[in-house]
Amino acid sequence: MKVGIIVHSHTGHTLSVAQKLKEVLVSAGHLVNLEQVKAVNEDPSAAKNIQLKTKPDIVGYDVLIFGAPVHGFSLSPVMKAYLAQISTLQGKKVGCFLTEYFPLASMGGNRAMGEFKKACEDKGGNVFQTAIVNWSMGQREKKTANALEKLGKL
Ligand SMILES: Cc1cc2nc3c(=O)[nH]c(=O)nc-3n(C[C@H](O)[C@H](O)[C@H](O)COP(=O)(O)O)c2cc1C
Numbered sequence: 001m002k003v004g005i006i007v008h009s010h011t012g013h014t015l016s017v018a019q020k021l022k023e024v025l026v027s028a029g030h031l032v033n034l035e036q037v038k039a040v041n042e043d044p045s046a047a048k049n050i051q052l053k054t055k056p057d058i059v060g061y062d063v064l065i066f067g068a069p070v071h072g073f074s075l076s077p078v079m080k081a082y083l084a085q086i087s088t089l090q091g092k093k094v095g096c097f098l099t100e101y102f103p104l105a106s107m108g109g110n111r112a113m114g115e116f117k118k119a120c121e122d123k124g125g126n127v128f129q130t131a132i133v134n135w136s137m138g139q140r141e142k143k144t145a146n147a148l149e150k151l152g153k154l
Pocket residue numbers: 008009010011012013014015044045068069070071072073074099100101102103107108109135
Protein backbone atom coordinates (compact mmCIF):
# COMPACT_ATOMS: atom_id res chain seq x y z
CA MET A 1 0.00 0.00 0.00
CA LYS A 2 1.04 3.60 -0.47
CA VAL A 3 1.49 5.12 2.98
CA GLY A 4 2.04 8.75 3.95
CA ILE A 5 3.49 9.39 7.40
CA ILE A 6 2.92 13.06 8.09
CA VAL A 7 4.24 14.56 11.31
CA HIS A 8 4.65 17.76 13.18
CA SER A 9 7.72 17.58 15.40
CA HIS A 10 9.08 20.60 17.23
CA THR A 11 12.04 19.01 19.04
CA GLY A 12 12.49 15.72 17.16
CA HIS A 13 10.84 13.08 19.36
CA THR A 14 7.82 12.56 17.12
CA LEU A 15 10.02 12.56 14.05
CA SER A 16 12.23 9.82 15.52
CA VAL A 17 9.19 7.58 16.12
CA ALA A 18 8.02 8.33 12.56
CA GLN A 19 11.40 7.32 11.14
CA LYS A 20 11.23 3.98 12.97
CA LEU A 21 7.66 3.46 11.78
CA LYS A 22 8.76 4.11 8.22
CA GLU A 23 11.42 1.38 8.55
CA VAL A 24 8.81 -1.07 9.88
CA LEU A 25 6.36 -0.35 7.05
CA VAL A 26 9.02 -0.42 4.32
CA SER A 27 10.22 -3.80 5.67
CA ALA A 28 6.61 -5.02 5.39
CA GLY A 29 6.65 -4.12 1.68
CA HIS A 30 4.77 -0.81 1.70
CA LEU A 31 5.69 2.27 -0.28
CA VAL A 32 6.21 4.95 2.38
CA ASN A 33 6.81 8.70 2.32
CA LEU A 34 7.63 10.58 5.51
CA GLU A 35 6.81 14.28 5.38
CA GLN A 36 6.82 17.08 7.93
CA VAL A 37 4.32 19.83 8.64
CA LYS A 38 6.11 23.06 9.54
CA ALA A 39 4.83 26.42 10.70
CA VAL A 40 6.34 29.71 9.60
CA ASN A 41 6.91 30.39 13.31
CA GLU A 42 7.63 27.18 15.23
CA ASP A 43 7.80 28.89 18.62
CA PRO A 44 5.08 27.14 20.73
CA SER A 45 4.28 30.45 22.40
CA ALA A 46 3.10 31.69 18.98
CA ALA A 47 0.33 29.12 18.88
CA LYS A 48 -2.36 31.53 17.69
CA ASN A 49 -2.98 32.37 14.02
CA ILE A 50 -0.60 29.69 12.81
CA GLN A 51 0.61 29.98 9.25
CA LEU A 52 1.96 26.82 7.69
CA LYS A 53 5.24 26.80 5.80
CA THR A 54 4.97 23.18 4.62
CA LYS A 55 1.63 21.45 4.03
CA PRO A 56 2.25 17.90 2.78
CA ASP A 57 -0.21 16.78 0.11
CA ILE A 58 -2.38 13.79 1.13
CA VAL A 59 -3.52 12.91 -2.39
CA GLY A 60 -2.44 9.49 -3.67
CA TYR A 61 -2.03 7.69 -0.35
CA ASP A 62 -4.12 4.65 0.63
CA VAL A 63 -3.16 5.06 4.27
CA LEU A 64 -2.18 8.16 6.22
CA ILE A 65 -0.46 8.07 9.59
CA PHE A 66 -0.31 11.40 11.36
CA GLY A 67 2.04 12.06 14.28
CA ALA A 68 2.37 15.06 16.59
CA PRO A 69 3.42 16.12 20.09
CA VAL A 70 1.11 16.97 22.98
CA HIS A 71 1.32 20.66 23.75
CA GLY A 72 -0.44 21.95 26.87
CA PHE A 73 -2.66 18.85 27.24
CA SER A 74 -3.82 19.31 23.62
CA LEU A 75 -2.86 18.26 20.12
CA SER A 76 -0.04 20.49 18.87
CA PRO A 77 -1.63 23.62 17.37
CA VAL A 78 0.46 23.20 14.20
CA MET A 79 -1.02 19.74 13.53
CA LYS A 80 -4.49 21.11 14.36
CA ALA A 81 -4.03 23.90 11.82
CA TYR A 82 -2.77 21.43 9.21
CA LEU A 83 -5.68 18.99 9.66
CA ALA A 84 -8.14 21.87 9.41
CA GLN A 85 -6.68 22.80 6.03
CA ILE A 86 -6.35 19.45 4.27
CA SER A 87 -8.90 18.16 1.80
CA THR A 88 -11.08 15.15 2.52
CA LEU A 89 -9.80 11.95 4.14
CA GLN A 90 -12.85 10.08 2.84
CA GLY A 91 -12.01 6.50 1.92
CA LYS A 92 -8.59 6.58 3.58
CA LYS A 93 -7.35 4.51 6.48
CA VAL A 94 -5.89 6.84 9.08
CA GLY A 95 -3.57 6.19 12.03
CA CYS A 96 -2.68 8.76 14.68
CA PHE A 97 0.17 8.81 17.15
CA LEU A 98 1.27 11.29 19.77
CA THR A 99 4.42 11.73 21.75
CA GLU A 100 4.34 13.34 25.16
CA TYR A 101 6.69 13.78 28.10
CA PHE A 102 4.44 12.84 31.00
CA PRO A 103 4.36 9.12 31.94
CA LEU A 104 0.60 8.56 31.78
CA ALA A 105 -1.75 9.06 28.85
CA SER A 106 -4.20 10.59 31.32
CA MET A 107 -1.76 13.52 31.68
CA GLY A 108 -2.66 15.19 28.38
CA GLY A 109 -2.31 12.35 25.90
CA ASN A 110 -5.85 11.00 26.06
CA ARG A 111 -7.35 14.47 25.73
CA ALA A 112 -5.05 15.35 22.83
CA MET A 113 -5.81 12.02 21.14
CA GLY A 114 -9.53 12.75 21.35
CA GLU A 115 -8.90 15.99 19.45
CA PHE A 116 -6.61 14.25 16.97
CA LYS A 117 -9.13 11.49 16.19
CA LYS A 118 -12.02 13.91 15.89
CA ALA A 119 -10.08 16.18 13.51
CA CYS A 120 -9.41 13.18 11.24
CA GLU A 121 -12.95 11.83 11.48
CA ASP A 122 -14.40 15.28 10.77
CA LYS A 123 -12.55 15.05 7.42
CA GLY A 124 -14.09 11.64 6.75
CA GLY A 125 -11.08 9.52 7.72
CA ASN A 126 -11.50 6.01 9.06
CA VAL A 127 -9.21 5.93 12.11
CA PHE A 128 -7.96 2.34 12.38
CA GLN A 129 -5.36 2.77 15.11
CA THR A 130 -3.99 5.25 17.65
CA ALA A 131 -0.91 5.19 19.86
CA ILE A 132 0.67 7.40 22.50
CA VAL A 133 4.40 7.34 23.26
CA ASN A 134 5.04 8.73 26.76
CA TRP A 135 8.78 9.00 26.84
CA SER A 136 9.68 10.00 30.42
CA MET A 137 10.31 7.57 33.30
CA GLY A 138 12.34 5.19 31.14
CA GLN A 139 9.29 4.07 29.16
CA ARG A 140 10.45 5.41 25.84
CA GLU A 141 11.63 2.18 24.23
CA LYS A 142 8.71 0.11 25.46
CA LYS A 143 6.11 2.70 24.45
CA THR A 144 7.77 3.24 21.07
CA ALA A 145 7.80 -0.52 20.43
CA ASN A 146 4.10 -0.72 21.38
CA ALA A 147 3.25 2.12 18.99
CA LEU A 148 5.21 0.52 16.15
CA GLU A 149 3.50 -2.80 16.78
CA LYS A 150 0.04 -1.19 16.61
CA LEU A 151 0.62 1.17 13.70
CA GLY A 152 2.72 -1.29 11.73
CA LYS A 153 -0.30 -3.53 11.14
CA LEU A 154 -2.16 -1.81 8.33
C1 LIG B 1 4.80 24.04 24.57
C2 LIG B 1 4.90 22.62 25.02
C3 LIG B 1 3.85 22.07 25.76
C4 LIG B 1 3.93 20.73 26.18
N1 LIG B 1 2.88 20.19 26.88
C5 LIG B 1 2.93 18.89 27.26
C6 LIG B 1 1.83 18.28 27.95
O1 LIG B 1 0.79 18.88 28.19
N2 LIG B 1 1.95 16.97 28.33
C7 LIG B 1 3.08 16.24 28.09
O2 LIG B 1 3.13 15.08 28.48
N3 LIG B 1 4.13 16.77 27.41
C8 LIG B 1 4.07 18.08 26.99
N4 LIG B 1 5.13 18.63 26.31
C9 LIG B 1 6.26 17.76 25.95
C10 LIG B 1 6.10 17.23 24.53
O3 LIG B 1 4.80 16.73 24.27
C11 LIG B 1 7.08 16.09 24.27
O4 LIG B 1 8.38 16.49 24.58
C12 LIG B 1 6.97 15.62 22.84
O5 LIG B 1 7.55 14.34 22.73
C13 LIG B 1 7.68 16.59 21.90
O6 LIG B 1 7.62 16.09 20.60
P1 LIG B 1 8.55 16.69 19.45
O7 LIG B 1 9.98 16.52 19.91
O8 LIG B 1 8.25 15.87 18.26
O9 LIG B 1 8.20 18.13 19.29
C14 LIG B 1 5.07 19.95 25.88
C15 LIG B 1 6.13 20.52 25.15
C16 LIG B 1 6.05 21.84 24.72
C17 LIG B 1 7.19 22.43 23.93
